[in-house]
Amino acid sequence: xxxxxxxxxxxxxxxxxxxxxxxxxxxxxxxxxxxxxxxxxxxxxxxxxxxxxxxxxxxxxxxxxxxxxxxxxxxxxxxxxxxxxxxxxxxxxxxxxxxxxxxxxxxxxxxxxxxxxxxxxxxxxxxxxxxxxxxxxxxxxxxxxxxxxxxxxxxxxxxxxxxxxxxxxxxxxxxxxxxxxxxxxxxxxx
Amino acid sequence: xxxxxxxxxxxxxxxxxxxxxxxxxxxxxxxxxxxxxxxxxxxxxxxxxxxxxxxxxxxxxxxxxxxxxxxxxxxxxxxxxxxxxxxxxxxxxxxxxxxxxxxxxxxxxxxxxxxxxxxxxxxxxxxxxxxxxxxxxxxxxxxxxxxxxxxxxxxxxxxxxxxxxxxxxxxxxxxx
Numbered sequence: 001x002x003x004x005x006x007x008x009x010x011x012x013x014x015x016x017x018x019x020x021x022x023x024x025x026x027x028x029x030x031x032x033x034x035x036x037x038x039x040x041x042x043x044x045x046x047x048x049x050x051x052x053x054x055x056x057x058x059x060x061x062x063x064x065x066x067x068x069x070x071x072x073x074x075x076x077x078x079x080x081x082x083x084x085x086x087x088x089x090x091x092x093x094x095x096x097x098x099x100x101x102x103x104x105x106x107x108x109x110x111x112x113x114x115x116x117x118x119x120x121x122x123x124x125x126x127x128x129x130x131x132x133x134x135x136x137x138x139x140x141x142x143x144x145x146x147x148x149x150x151x152x153x154x155x156x157x158x159x160x161x162x163x164x165x166x167x168x169x170x171x172x173x174x175x176x177x178x179x180x181x182x183x184x185x186x187x188x189x190x
Numbered sequence: 191x192x193x194x195x196x197x198x199x200x201x202x203x204x205x206x207x208x209x210x211x212x213x214x215x216x217x218x219x220x221x222x223x224x225x226x227x228x229x230x231x232x233x234x235x236x237x238x239x240x241x242x243x244x245x246x247x248x249x250x251x252x253x254x255x256x257x258x259x260x261x262x263x264x265x266x267x268x269x270x271x272x273x274x275x276x277x278x279x280x281x282x283x284x285x286x287x288x289x290x291x292x293x294x295x296x297x298x299x300x301x302x303x304x305x306x307x308x309x310x311x312x313x314x315x316x317x318x319x320x321x322x323x324x325x326x327x328x329x330x331x332x333x334x335x336x337x338x339x340x341x342x343x344x345x346x347x348x349x350x351x352x353x354x355x356x357x358x359x360x361x362x363x364x365x366x
Contacts, residue, residue, distance in 0.1 A: 075284060160318070179307070
């Protein structure tokens, strides 16, 4: 607790502008892995959180819905400057890349019918889909020895890929089942 | 449905999905796909194109992809509404969760819930990729590219941007 206060002791000096520009930097550097840059800026460059606090915050964000990296942004902003700090940090993270991306993307998509653009987009989306599958499978590696985890992952995959069930229904069905299974297996192991 | 009614319907749907997008927005992609194609707003081809373009942009890819859908349906207003629906609810949840963090930090049930939810997230992310691959597929060659991307993602520490660039180049050369 003491450690936290020491780190937070210069809270007043952090300006909203500094929050905005720091997360702008994270987002612009964040090609293919924003988390690496968030840690580098928040922990090493700005020293707004120490390593442990950053990891704890990430854990919290992983428990919550939404993109974890945006969650880190909200938490750092909230820690330093409360609600306005969170808004400034998120604005820094989203505003510039969103505006540029939307304008540039709309231009490309306007010409999506062109045969050449169509071919490039076809190749890109095939690769991008593969990256998403690969990312998912990588997340499974730490759980590969737990048969309950593999079973639940397979159920979730089949439910979303092959049935037209809405996600809220799948989550409501599988989340309690998965948590209960995890609890049962652990109780047995004890 | 006129444009603004459609934009509102899309934003409302996205707001619900983003509020339950445990493990990130890619987990809800299959649901978004079903929703927009059931309404006849986007073809599979367009959905795959939007995904491809958003993936090569830096920053928040999924917010951008949802904004492309909003832009198609309701112009700039639709794009802004979709963006807010995608990041607004999670940000609000993150903010209040952070305020409560100290209170539920060390509770034993937290670990159990985390371990229980993790594989579910994995299954949903993989399903998201599978649905995208199916939407993007134009034959065995594109399937091969997807499989190669999976392999490179798992087996190497290559920057994903190179893999995307290779996919785009192969497509541009007419090999897919």
